[in-house]
């Protein structure tokens with residue numbers, strides 16, 4: 037038996053990156069769970085930001101943002117960026133985290149986050165209290181320590197990203213590998 041839970045905004049699990057808007061001179065960042073890949077070609081990020089967010093104002097002003105993936109051990113800092121507004125305080129000064137110049141856009145990346153994506157805004161769609169912001173990813177950065185042995189791809193266990201669970205409102209880290217994607221499905225024999 038399944039129980040009806042009604043319309044929901046809960047997907048399991050969710051990422052919990054910090055999204056930064058602004059410039060080196062003036063910037064703000066917030067925690068964003070409602071974020072994902074909107075397209076592959078061109079590579080695009082889509083995220084839902086409530087209209088009241090200070091970071092959204094900066095993104096709309098400069099038309100750029102960065103997505104910064106934090107480590108699981110940094111849950112307290114990420115949560116702080118998600119419960120305090122940059123309208124009231126300088127979250128970077130409070131946490132000691134640092135914005136550093138990216139390579140392509142003027143929005144900085146966050147030094148303490150080992151994986152970063154630089155994006156330029158391509159679309160905005162207003163949905164109720166939210167703005168769905170889509171940005172094309174024009175560059176990405178990875179700390180060498182999170183790359184696999186080939187040095188070409190991110191090893192997700194070395195990245196150890198923070199994961200957010202809605203409903204229970206908790207942070208978690210990833211568990212063990214269960215199978216190879218685009219491959220394990222071939223173990224099922226066609227009935228045709």
Ligand SMILES: Cc1cc2nc3c(=O)[nH]c(=O)nc-3n(C[C@H](O)[C@H](O)[C@H](O)COP(=O)(O)O)c2cc1C
Nearest residue numbers: 066067068069070085086089090091118120121122
């Ligand atoms: C785990 C977590 C996930 C969040 N996800 C979102 C989100 O997807 N969209 C959003 O608008 N706010 C989200 N928030 C709330 C903002 O991060 C929060 O309101 C923040 O203080 C806004 O900061 P700002 O006003 O400095 O931009 C989330 C908060 C937490 C703790």
